Amino acid sequence: MSDHEPSYHPSNPFSKWMDSRLPIMRMMHGQFVDFPTPRNLNYMWTFGGILTFMLVVQIVSGLVLSMHYQPSDAEAFNSVELIRRDVNYGWLLRNIHAVGASMFFFAVYLHMARGIYYGSYKAPREILWILGVIIFLLMMAAGFLGYALVWGQMSFWGVTVITNLFSALPLVGTGITKWLWGGYAVSGVTLNRFFSLHFLLPFVIFGVVILHIWALHVVGQNNPTGLDIKTKSDSVPMLPFAIMKDAFALAMFALVYAWFVFFVPNYLGDADNFIEANPLSTPPHIVPEWYFLPFYAILRSIPSKLGGVLMMFGSIALLAFLPWLDTSNVRSTKYRPIFKWFLWAFFFSVVALGYLGGKPAEGSYVMWSRVFTLYYFAFFLIIMPVVGLLETPRKLPSSIMDAVLGGGGGPTAANAATAAAEKR
């Protein structure tokens, strides 16, 4: 990877003193100011920054919420109401955190789709990708545990359905389920341990995100062409170019986020969760939050309970094997005329599964869930390996720079900066 001249020159005596003892500023400067980023990154590359922001928002808002929340079956539901009505700006904190979960998942799905479309999981980014899949699993666990804390009807019955799934595992299943519950049914004991774990997980995610970004900075960023950075003119320093783009995208994202927080905070939630948990009354239609719906549809599309559980977890675990299931030697789908169609059909299937997961498990809904589940697995296990071997990719540009200029890119601020730097 080409490097830009280090621009860190400690000027005052303190920074010089510090630099010769703990050069942390030099390291940060190298990684987040001078770091060479491909010059052709599009807005799909801004979601990593947005996700980092969302993780911090969730941790800070969650920390303050936890100062008022009561994790017991007698008080949990009312303490959430108390936060919304009586705590100073409690309504705002609660909306920021609850809507934040949805925004976090929205961003992560786009971040993952970008990774799949541009082949960012392929060598040398396998570890980076697998760390991402681990983050995704941890995020799902954190989202599930957090939703339980509201202790409304949908929280309670959601926990009951999902924890019961483990009982389908042969031999150990019942033991695992009782162990998760901390008793013979979902109760205040379950709620209490879910609260502890929900508090812990974001910090674990934070740790894995550091590894994720570390791994990214070892191998460098992919880009829409999928080509590696070969010469200095293929890249620009991260600051100001990539950082300014990230800042603009974050501002746009924050506008949408704020609109939900201030105007429709409950739009993505479920009306049944405004009724306190009642173990004696099952809601007619139990559905998880929208971001779990595709996986919920896969679970319900399989007639056997164990089969459904295995397929649901398998659909996520499969993602970790993408670097080896994709046999093409071209990274970016942009240059893969046949695979492109299959990939768009895959994205469509995931959205369709999301829609079907929210519908009752009956009639044609089940039939279509089966069709799309089949496609989901066929895409990864058959289409991806086979098309990669058979397809003739389109001609790749000779370099990232060539792709920018060939794509109609005229003189830009970034081009001018590199030209000036090269002249010097």
Ligand code: HEM
């Ligand atoms: C808390 C969640 C996450 C955070 C904070 C995060 C953060 C980041 C950041 C800052 C970048 C660099 C900027 C960018 O490319 O957008 C990045 C890149 C990347 N992330 Fe994540 N990420 C998260 C989740 C995930 C997940 C769930 C996956 C995949 C399953 C993933 C896969 C990747 C890949 C493959 C790249 C490299 C992209 C490229 O260079 O083309 N990330 N991530």
